[in-house]
Amino acid sequence: MSIQQKPKSLWRPILISTAIAVVFGGYLDSITGVAQQTVQAAETQLAAIGPLPARKAPRASLVEMGKRLFFDARMSGDGAISCATCHDPAQGFTRQVGKEGKPMALSDAYPGTRHFRNAPTLLNSVYKADFAEVGWGWDGHIGANMNDVIRDQITETMMLNLDMRLMHERMKQDAVYVEMCQENFNGECSSGKGRKALVAFVETLVSKDAPFDNGSLSDAAKKGQTLFEGKAGCINCHNGPYFSDGEPHNTGMPENMDVFKDPLRHIAYRAVLTNHGVPNAENWRRDVGFFFVSKRYADVGKFITPTLRELKYTAPYMHNGLLTSLEDVVEFYNQGGGKDDPLADVLQPLGLGAQEQKDLVAFLESLSSTTPVTVEKIKISQEYEPIPNWLEAHN
Ligand code: HEC
Ligand code: HEC
Structure with a gap:
């Protein structure tokens, strides 16, 4: 659609x-x-705000196929990374810790480059489909629906960098996928069928036993909810069962200057600006946010309101991962958001006391499942049979 x-x-x-x-x-x-x-x-x-509406569960065998693709590094051009590299089931389907145990504010990318945004969680992202009129990703610049987003994630050079024809070939050469395609589609594998399976898998990643949903809020969380809907005004943007209005807003988050200091992130950012036809692409020294999509100057620095579900498992926060705890987030809002950006004028200081801030954090935590939603990693044999001494054979 x-x-x-x-x-x-x-x-x-x-x-x-x-x-x-x-x-x-x-x-x-x-x-x-x-x-x-x-x-x-x-x-x-x-x-x-309320519990998420129930969805029809996708077919289990299709989910299994999607799950295998999700963990399969052959779905990247050089076989080095998979969806799970950046959306790790053990880390809230995002990536919080980098290779040397360092916190990961900004995502990795295809080997040889780095990303300029935080990897968003995939938990509940299927609910974005209910309102994502502006597109997906932090600023709405990727895809109009989940299938498109996943296609972009696969083909984008800085993501998985895999041509759809290669995806098709790699699936066709693997006996397990051949069988799965037969079972689910009664036919030969194709990249389109692979994408459908990936969508089905991501559809299953939804909150299950959040205290907010099952009515077991602590007293602190109840007080926090009152603040959320009243004095703190969070509900103005974080509303509906997904806790998002699906609209772009500028909260005045400061820039994560690593985007400009790290040459690999910097070049990736410039490339994406250029590919999206962003005016003045070579000069911006800030993340332009929704301006990527709308090209209206008033939209510079706006990001689509993210969900507040499963935050317990998805730190660090914001499009650039600059806020590391929920306490920091609440403090940020209490000060009226970021003030350096003249375009960020929607938020005002909230005047919340220390106890009120704690209560608000308790409410935010009540929107996370008590047991983290995750899936067991599957190991995939990647034994190709490369042509021996290929060069010699062709010389
Ligand atoms: C190299 C890291 C990386 C890999 C690999 C990767 N992603 Fe992502 N993904 C990201 C980042 C970063 C974003 C946010 C991009 C932005 O907003 O500019 C994102 C965004 C998304 C979104 C949109 C989420 C939202 O809330 O709008 C979905 C869905 C998604 N990825 C699914 C996948 C799937 C499925 C795969 C495997 C086919 C995959 N990704 C592979 C890093 C990655
Ligand atoms: C004017 C709309 C608006 C209001 C009001 C608002 N938010 Fe936000 N919120 C946003 C936007 C937009 C982002 C994403 C900003 C970014 O990535 O730079 C965000 C991000 C967040 C995040 C980070 C989520 C993540 O996954 O990284 C949290 C947590 C949050 N808001 C909580 C709150 C709380 C608590 C309140 C009330 C005190 C509040 N918000 C009020 C629009 C709003």
Whole structure:
């Protein structure tokens, strides 16, 4: 389904009306009763946070096929990395720790380059499909639906760098995939069938026993929820069961200067700017965010509101991984977000006391499954039969 065909988000009117309510809240207090009623109506609609709607489980055999592809390094051009390298099931389907045990604010990329964004979690990402009118990725610049996103992840040179025809060949040459394609599609393997299987696998990565969903909130978390929906105003952007309005906003996150200091990240960033036809691609010294997509200057520095589910397992936070704990995130918002960026004017200081900040963190934690959602890693034999002495044979 294309972006244009997406049904309008149910949550959008809530955002607009409550943003107005928050900005003009104090002012409205002093004016007409009609305006008061509007604010109350908006607040009633805000109860839209709640458990995620159930989804039809994809076919188990298709999920198995997707899972195998997910861990299969042959799905990268040079056979060195797989989806699981950056979306590690043992690390909340993101990557928190790098090779030498260093925290990973910014993702790895295809060997020989590095990425300029944090690897987002894949947990619950299937729910993005319900509202992702602006596209996927931190700023909406990758793909309009999960199948497109996965195609991009596979073919993009800085990601898996695998041509779709090669994917097709590699699947066809593997007896296990041949059987799986027969079972699931009653036919020969193809890259398209592989992508469908990967989508089915990612669809299964959803929260299962979060205290917020099963009604077992601690007292602190309950107080945190009241703040979340009231004084702290988080719900203005993090709303609906996925805790996101699917819209771009500028919270004023400072830049992660590693993007510009590390030549490999820098060159990757410039390449992506250029490929997306971003004006002035060679000069930007900041992550332009949603400007990638819209090319409107007012959108520079905006990122799509991410989900708040499973945060316990997905640190560090934000598009550039600069905030390492939920305490830091809450402190960031308490100060009114980042202030250096003149375009970031949506957030105001919240005036939360130390206990209130703790309660808000407790609420955020209650949105994570008690037992981490994960899958067991599968080992894949990668025994190719390379042609012996290929060069000699051809000389
Ligand atoms: C080299 C690291 C790397 C590999 C390999 C990789 N990803 Fe990603 N993935 C990322 C990063 C980084 C982003 C965010 C990109 C951005 O916002 O600019 C991302 C974004 C995504 C998203 C969008 C998530 C969202 O919330 O919008 C999905 C879905 C995804 N990847 C799935 C996959 C799958 C499936 C594979 C394997 C076929 C894969 N990725 C391979 C690093 C990687
Ligand atoms: C104006 C809209 C808006 C409001 C209000 C808002 N957020 Fe956010 N939130 C965002 C956006 C946009 C991002 C992504 C920013 C980035 O990546 O640079 C984000 C990111 C986050 C993250 C990081 C998630 C991750 O996976 O990295 C957390 C946690 C968070 N917000 C919590 C909160 C809390 C708690 C509040 C209330 C105190 C709040 N937000 C208020 C829009 C908002």
